[in-house]
Amino acid sequence: MIPKLSLKTLAIAVVGGSLLIGCSESKPEKEPPVTLNKKPFPSTYVPMASEPTLITNVTILDGVGGKIESGAVLFVDGKIEAIGESVEAPDNSVKVDGKGKWLTPGIIDVHSHLGVYATPDTASHSDGNEMTNPVTAQVWAEHSIWPQDPGFSRALAGGVTSMQILPGSANLVGGRAVTVKNVPNRTVQDMKFPGAPYGMKMACGENPKRVYGQKGGPGTRMGNVAGYRQAWADAQDYAAKWDRYYREHDAGKDPKIPKRDLKLETLRGVLDGEIIVHMHCYRADDMGTMLDVMKEFNYQIGSFHHAVESYKIADRLAENKVCSSMWADWWGFKMEAYDGIQENIPMVHSAGACAIVHSDSDQGIQRLNQEAAKAWADGKRVGLDISQADAWQWVSANPAKSLGIFEQTGSIEVGKQADLVLWSDNPFSTYSQAEHVYIDGALAFDRNDPSSWPVSDFELGQPGEGDRK
């Protein structure tokens, strides 16, 4: 058994390798057990100022399959207070006439490299792949994120309110991913999504074997799998050491404190169910192998990313409750992407598995509604008749679930964070644009008000500053 560490003891921390040993109140019979600070980089996110806002006469997709043709949504203090065909609002609320417009939950991208591969795309900004060892679970994407990446504001104009930023896919285990609100500020902590669990990036297939084939391995797919399994076995061993330490301490003994290993600490977080695995994996057979590795070491893969062949094994992904985070139509840029088809997303959805539309791109993230629209239309043409209200789950509720933040956001339901997009028209269209983007109830972007368009420090004093982007 693995003892769950109490949050109360987190303050007693191991910092920089030196132990801060806490003392209990008066006459300690013995020292309490050491505990590890699991959140050394806490969120300092503060929602921007918001006003109570009522949007009326608007077509609402609530993000969990519901549609109201002409409805209203009220949000107050950053939370959704009411949704319905008509809603009473306090006198001081801002009224927005949504006639002809559509309101959806904000888009959540589960796969972004904004900030870790920032623009300008220079070598100095290449901070996404720690290509020094095939297993680098000890690195955290948040330590690479540059909040001045102009890509954040472009994504905002596309209706993206939250995103997960991951390490790249060069390594078998790339490191920790972080979920952020799309409100970049001075430091990355200022945008970290409060309470979001960590993700951990892993990668199947071509990338790790190409990167490490001439650097000591793995050099093959079978080498990749041996690498994952050894990493998990090491993590189990590490967990057992700490378990033994706590057990012996509880039994009144004075056990030696195990040496901290930041790599195995992250892997152990997965085994404990505290960190969600996001695994880059294209081919159906690679995914099939990983489902067995997952069972062997008793952890859960939250989502396969890219997953261009999920349509081949959608039934098994449904059985194993693993999401697929997919593009609408990317294919062919490498062998493992050769079998990509445009019906992948609707075929996964129709098999009862969890489907997500992701970007992995500073361009794609600006148009995830169009990516969903293409997949929806392609499905419909082959008889997979999914309502648009259901399809919106691919860009809001399902990504929120796979990131462990669905309690807070990802749908228009009372009590949830008011992360919303008011679209000029049906968002399943090339021509529809995000007019208002609200994050925690604050108007973070208003297409008709240039003073609301974010300008990063990098863009100040450069050609095009403040232009419509």
Next chain:
Amino acid sequence: MRNVKSLAISILIIGASTLSLYAQAKNIAIVDATVHTMSDKGTLENATVLIRNGKIQTVLSERPAISGYEVINAKGKVVTPGLIGAYTSLGLVEVGFSAGTVDSNSSASAISKTGAALDVSYAVNPKSTLIAISRIEGVTSAATTMTRTGQLFNGQGAIISLGDTITPVIKPKAFLSVAVDNGGADNTGGSRAALWTTLEHVLSEAAFTQGKKLDPLSSWHGISTIADAKALNSFLMGEQPILIEAHRAADILQVIELGKRYPKMNLVILNATEGWQVAEQLADANIAVILNPESNLPYEFDQLSATLENAGRLQKAGVTVAIGMNTHNIRLAKQHAGNAVANGLPWQAGLASLTINPAKIYGISDTHGSIETGKQADLVIWSGDPLEVTETAEQVLINGERIEMVSRQTKLRDRYLKKHEQKSVHYVR
């Protein structure tokens, strides 16, 4: 009026039925369609397009009595010219990365020191899966080129048909491309200072060879090979365009100045990310652009003022804009154009950017790019607005023939849409 037309058509039909004994191509009448001709005729509602011997016979704004034609009822549908991939490597690459020979990339070889002599018309694979995948979504022809030679020029590109043919090249040696952006500078001397002087020198070497007989015994000390210099001659004369990749406004102005020094040359700017800043100058110089309208981030320090409104602003100033820079997903050019429309480009200009404008840029507008009498019958019947992401090509015609709307991707899809309980997927058709 109507009777005269009907008479004329029935005469033609008699001719056609005689001919049909010898020719494979059927005569096809597309009726009741909304036809965007991309010609002076504009858009016609409830229109008829008659196709005979692979060519557009006529376009009528009504439905005449028709016999001897296979009739395609396109009520509620939209017909456009086939889309022309403005800048692709179709036929030159199957899988780009770690997957064997890629003919769109080359390494140094004895024939060329500048890349100008390289010729992709030898390299096009008409059976590449990308061809069918692209054509069933409305792309009927394309400009195809190398994208990486490590040299000054990216070789001479070709115009190809995406029809089911083993002779896809419509026009070899159709254009040349060169980059004067950050990437081009990195490639040639590491600086624009070296790049531009190299380019000027290479052009002057080519001019020197004009009209001269040069053979292996000739004394030649150029930095180009003789083959390179000779290859440049027709481009110096403006017979085919030179595509110059430039992003920064200042680099685009350098290209305009180059055009003034070589007034015969036919220059086209590739990307023109900051083109909107010098749109008037481009229009005055009659220089067209091929661009990706979605590129709105400062990927390099030469793209700082990138904006989604670039295409619209250029068009407004009078610049000819073509859209469609992709290879595996050139089928998404219509979405790119749609996004340009969402950001200020007029809709008709959006469709022109995929059809008649690339045809004009590549000098093939006498045969391609619009639905007009005598032109090649490359056209697409769409479920609706082709620039709308939820609409699709329902039937594509190339050379006047309905193409089979099947690709490797539709076959993969259909295999996995079928149930396969007790059967290996390898047996599922």
